[in-house]
Amino acid sequence: MSATYLPAGLPIPVPEADGLDAPYWEGTRRGELRIQRCQDCRAWQWGPEWMCHRCRSLRMSWEQIAGRGRIYSWERAWHPVHGALKRHGPYIVVLVELPDYDNVRMIGNLLGDPHQAVTIGAKVEAAFESHDDTNPPYTLVHWTLRGDT
Amino acid sequence: MSPSRAERTLRGKVAVVGIGETTYYKHGQAPDPEVTLALRAIMAACNDAGISPLDIDGFASYSNDRNEPSRLAAALGLPELRFSNIQWGGGGGGGSAAVGNAAAAILSGMSDCVVVFRALAQGQFQRFGTASGARTVSGEQALTFPYGLFSPAQRFAMRVMRFLHENGLDPSVQRAIALASYHHAQQNPRAVMHGRPLTPEAYDASRWIVEPFRLYDCCLENDGAAALILMSAERAADMRQKPAYILGVAQGSEHRNGARAHNAPLYATSSFTTVAPHLYAMARVLPKDVDVVQSYENFTGGVLMSLVEHAFFKAAEAEDFLTFENLTAPKGRLPLNTSGGNLAECYMHGLELQIEAVRQIRGTSTNQVPDADVSMVCSGPMVTPVSSVIFGSEATLS
Numbered sequence: 001m002s003a004t005y006l007p008a009g010l011p012i013p014v015p016e017a018d019g020l021d022a023p024y025w026e027g028t029r030r031g032e033l034r035i036q037r038c039q040d041c042r043a044w045q046w047g048p049e050w051m052c053h054r055c056r057s058l059r060m061s062w063e064q065i066a067g068r069g070r071i072y073s074w075e076r077a078w079h080p081v082h083g084a085l086k087r088h089g090p091y092i093v094v095l096v097e098l099p100d101y102d103n104v105r106m107i108g109n110l111l112g113d114p115h116q117a118v119t120i121g122a123k124v125e126a127a128f129e130s131h132d133d134t135n136p137p138y139t140l141v142h143w144t145l146r147g148d149t
Numbered sequence: 150m151s152p153s154r155a156e157r158t159l160r161g162k163v164a165v166v167g168i169g170e171t172t173y174y175k176h177g178q179a180p181d182p183e184v185t186l187a188l189r190a191i192m193a194a195c196n197d198a199g200i201s202p203l204d205i206d207g208f209a210s211y212s213n214d215r216n217e218p219s220r221l222a223a224a225l226g227l228p229e230l231r232f233s234n235i236q237w238g239g240g241g242g243g244g245s246a247a248v249g250n251a252a253a254a255i256l257s258g259m260s261d262c263v264v265v266f267r268a269l270a271q272g273q274f275q276r277f278g279t280a281s282g283a284r285t286v287s288g289e290q291a292l293t294f295p296y297g298l299f300s301p302a303q304r305f306a307m308r309v310m311r312f313l314h315e316n317g318l319d320p321s322v323q324r325a326i327a328l329a330s331y332h333h334a335q336q337n338p339r340a341v342m343h344g345r346p347l348t349p350e351a352y353d354a355s356r357w358i359v360e361p362f363r364l365y366d367c368c369l370e371n372d373g374a375a376a377l378i379l380m381s382a383e384r385a386a387d388m389r390q391k392p393a394y395i396l397g398v399a400q401g402s403e404h405r406n407g408a409r410a411h412n413a414p415l416y417a418t419s420s421f422t423t424v425a426p427h428l429y430a431m432a433r434v435l436p437k438d439v440d441v442v443q444s445y446e447n448f449t450g451g452v453l454m455s456l457v458e459h460a461f462f463k464a465a466e467a468e469d470f471l472t473f474e475n476l477t478a479p480k481g482r483l484p485l486n487t488s489g490g491n492l493a494e495c496y497m498h499g500l501e502l503q504i505e506a507v508r509q510i511r512g513t514s515t516n517q518v519p520d521a522d523v524s525m526v527c528s529g530p531m532v533t534p535v536s537s538v539i540f541g542s543e544a545t546l547s
Contacts, residue, residue, distance in 0.1 A: 013291030047409030075306035082280035
């Protein structure tokens, strides 16, 4: 079994040129899941933006969160559109809602059998997948079903 | 005194007076460079309108069209260029907006004769449905591409999956939309899928591209170009063709639709929930008045959501409403995508849908709806901004 959910050769994520999401990518390297939080109104925010969508403050900070959520939507991709996925077979992408953090949603693969039945609402937790041998190295956040459902 | 909002309207002020298309090709098979396709479509639209290309003084397009108005104006030898406009946003969301932007330029006096155009030669550039060869990605792409979330089908599948879940619908509810498009294409000799009918059995047996989309839920990818000529209603009345008047047009999307990484609060929408009411208000039309609809099919699930958001039926009624009989011309309750559209005529990025909507008003569609006076186009589902337009015959102006 491959060490990573999807085969090697997919695009390498790097922080945006203006540095907006650099704290996220630095955090995943350390096994920390971090999202934005407004220092003024305390709203959680994801995806990253320079301004708080709720109070329009520009004082956004990054806080570590617990990677626990529930599946909000999902898809099973069969047709490969990238060379690295040719002959790989299906894989599952999930959109995970985090009720403890203003219901922000995060994207990842659902680890495990790519043919498994997926239930919207199922509880999941974050799983870190390191890619240490790429240039630059990076760490992805995936999701895995939680045992306490 | 400035006009009130009710007085600020495009209703009946501007009309489409010419339509033109190139031959529609499979992707990569156009014999001409993309800019030549654009010029051919514009010339065809001028011929249809009975005007000289020298009468054009404005251009409007969308979705990052590569053919700049300044180049086109120079190629055509226009005496002057007065309006050049492109609608922000990708996909087909700008198709109706480009018509609206052109009409606004005419109504405001900035331009007298605007051509709305779109040209695509995907074989000469990158196909929409393939991933680029980029080694690194950042921003939104960094949060999606490494998970195998690349193509438009992959980008939108989770929105449709959520919509199906919230409304207790099975993916098979999408089937009749595909069947109607393929059926209409069989009467349309311009259609890439002319002579290639689709049966329910073939639909059901087709492979998943990405659940909940099967092969036939997905649009084609094609090469070609299309163009429409717009003028003031006053001038349109003297032109060769029966005018298709703009009754209403609206563009945009709801609250934070563009929130990154799939964080739109109203996720399970096609982005029309706030746009459609503006459309109907300007057009002074109700859903029941609409005779025929062209609804952009990137994916059939997006059409389903577009029709719900334009209030033709409620989501819970989708299984009953979306039948082959209801969606097909001439007698269906709501004939849909009567040229074959993006699924079966040509993926002309939805501009072929504008042209078909005009044909329905003229009475010249190959799948004509009898006495079509009110003809709608919904452009773009699930992207942002989206847009919609309603065309009317002269009878709707009184």
